[in-house]
Amino acid sequence: MKFIGYRRSGGTVGIRNHVIIIPSVVCANRVARGISQLVTGTTWVEHQHGCTQLGADAALTRRVLVAHGTHPNVYGVVVVGLGCETLRAQDIAEEIKETCQDKPVKLVIIQDEGGSLKAIAAGASAAREMVGGASSMERTPCDVAELILGTECGGSDACSGISANPALGVACDLLIDTGGSVILAETTELIGAEHLIAARAVSEQVAARCYEVIRKCEDSAKAMGVDMRGGQPTPGNIEGGLSSIEEKSLGCIYKAGTKPLQDVIDYAMPVTKKGLVWMDTPGQDIEQLTGMVAGGCHIVVFTTGRGTCCGSPIAPAIKVATNTAIFEKMKDNMDMNAGTIITGHESIAQVGKRIFAEVVQVASGKLVKAETLGFNDFAIKRIGPSM
Amino acid sequence: MTTRKAIVMEGIDNVATVVEPVDALGEIVVEAAGGKIVVHICDNIPFGHKFAIRDIPGGSLIIKYGEPIGVARIDIKAGEHVHVHNLESKRGRGDQ
Numbered sequence: 391m392k393f394i395g396y397r398r399s400g401g402t403v404g405i406r407n408h409v410i411i412i413p414s415v416v417c418a419n420r421v422a423r424g425i426s427q428l429v430t431g432t433t434w435v436e437h438q439h440g441c442t443q444l445g446a447d448a449a450l451t452r453r454v455l456v457a458h459g460t461h462p463n464v465y466g467v468v469v470v471g472l473g474c475e476t477l478r479a480q481d482i483a484e485e486i487k488e489t490c491q492d493k494p495v496k497l498v499i500i501q502d503e504g505g506s507l508k509a510i511a512a513g514a515s516a517a518r519e520m521v522g523g524a525s526s527m528e529r530t531p532c533d534v535a536e537l538i539l540g541t542e543c544g545g546s547d548a549c550s551g552i553s554a555n556p557a558l559g560v561a562c563d564l565l566i567d568t569g570g571s572v573i574l575a576e577t578t579e580l581i582g583a584e585h586l587i588a589a590r591a592v593s594e595q596v597a598a599r600c601y602e603v604i605r606k607c608e609d610s611a612k613a614m615g616v617d618m619r620g621g622q623p624t625p626g627n628i629e630g631g632l633s634s635i636e637e638k639s640l641g642c643i644y645k646a647g648t649k650p651l652q653d654v655i656d657y658a659m660p661v662t663k664k665g666l667v668w669m670d671t672p673g674q675d676i677e678q679l680t681g682m683v684a685g686g687c688h689i690v691v692f693t694t695g696r697g698t699c700c701g702s703p704i705a706p707a708i709k710v711a712t713n714t715a716i717f718e719k720m721k722d723n724m725d726m727n728a729g730t731i732i733t734g735h736e737s738i739a740q741v742g743k744r745i746f747a748e749v750v751q752v753a754s755g756k757l758v759k760a761e762t763l764g765f766n767d768f769a770i771k772r773i774g775p776s777m
Numbered sequence: 778m779t780t781r782k783a784i785v786m787e788g789i790d791n792v793a794t795v796v797e798p799v800d801a802l803g804e805i806v807v808e809a810a811g812g813k814i815v816v817h818i819c820d821n822i823p824f825g826h827k828f829a830i831r832d833i834p835g836g837s838l839i840i841k842y843g844e845p846i847g848v849a850r851i852d853i854k855a856g857e858h859v860h861v862h863n864l865e866s867k868r869g870r871g872d873q
Binding site for chain 2 (some may be wrong): 547548551552554555581582583588608611612613614615616617618620622628631633634635636637640641695713715732733734
């Protein structure tokens with residue numbers, strides 16, 4: 391089965407052809423935004439990191455920023471630094487160039503350029519040239535088996551586990567049957583369902599990893615000395631009828647379909663296996679989204695019962711409403727409705743097939759609502775304090 | 778097309794999820810384990826919330842999707858709203 395995408399020189403395929411402006415440090419956010427605002431056809435990210443971080447925490451920020459530059463959905467990158475930060479923009483630009491030798495990469499250092507206005511001008515000039523190049527590239531037929539689909543549920547309600555998540559599970563199974571990859575994530579929201587996914591692991595080692603990441607996640611919640619229900623499920627989840635993390639998790643796991651679990655990987659690490667892979671991410675939607683995209687995910691299917699609008703700057707996120715009321719109420723943000731399962735108008739299998747067809751269409755260029763509305767949400771998980 | 782008001786996910790579940798708001802003092806027929814159970818509803822149940830489909834003694838497991846989602850904090854009668862006020866989560870409890 392084919393979709394039309396952008397073939398990259400490294401052998402990967404992209405479903406978008408973005409020019410992205412990436413600040414290496416929080417101090418360069420304004421300049422990155424300024425560059426993007428001047429040049430139609432670009433996107434940008436902002437974040438709070440890049441300075442006074444140490445060890446694994448610093449390495450994680452670097453990995454996520456570099457991965458957004460090397461991502462196959464990205465045609466070209468402008469990396470912006472202040473000049474005195476811990477996470478040097480030079481190193482990020484260099485690593486992107488080393489990984490993707492044909493990708494246009496421009497480095498802008500604010501202190502070297504002589505201030506923010508000159509840095510914005512230098513970045514905008516390079517970005518304009520990249521957008522010209524990107525726009526002349528044509529899509530070509532690519533195999534659906536090359537797609538990596540990220541799954542996410544946020545703003546869950548009691549319908550999530552009855553309608554949208556089981557339907558997404560059907561779509562995931564269909565993608566895996568064609569040879570593609572699927573990411574299951576949000577470890578917090580698998581507490582209480584870990585035995586179900588571990589039973590599907592391809593080896594004892596992978597099964598042991600399932601229990602290990604859950605134990606670490608639960609231990610870190612317990613270390614706060616409170617009932618997890620102060621933050622998980624969220625107040626909105628509880629209002630929507632979810633009474634415990636176990637109930638939320640058992641509804642959440644349906645979106646992973648029924649195929650064997652091939653691997654459990656760390657946050658923002660590249661997905662290298664075909665089939666179903668669990669990425670150990672927090673349950674916070676944007677940190678999860680950012681981690682999956684950094685892992686190479688091309689496209690996300692995001693189920694929601696309470697309603698959410700978010701989107702990655704470089705990977706489309708298809709929003710699937712779990713109930714018809716929220717689909718109607720937040721129509722500007724919802725791409726699909728799985729509430730038809732609740733009302734009995736459609737079966738889980740029918741909606742699953744619709745989701746899979748939508749994934750292929752969006753991969754071929756159809757814009758999702760989060761893209762047309764300009765969402766560029768981005769948040770990197772922290773594992774250490776700022777110094 | 779069905780007109781069900783509440784869904785029981787698995788045969789061993791002791792709660793049902795309502796797919797439309799249900800008023801107290803009504804009667805609901807739910808399908809569970811191939812049979813039908815008539816439940817007299819004691820509380821108003823908001824959309825997406827749960828009620829017990831049989832009596833659940835305090836301290837025993839509350840089952841949905843065929844799996845435990847918590848423990849009954851007190852005795853819960855069939856037809857009562859089951860939520861954070863009478864369901865105790867067993868996971869991520871740093872307060873215990």
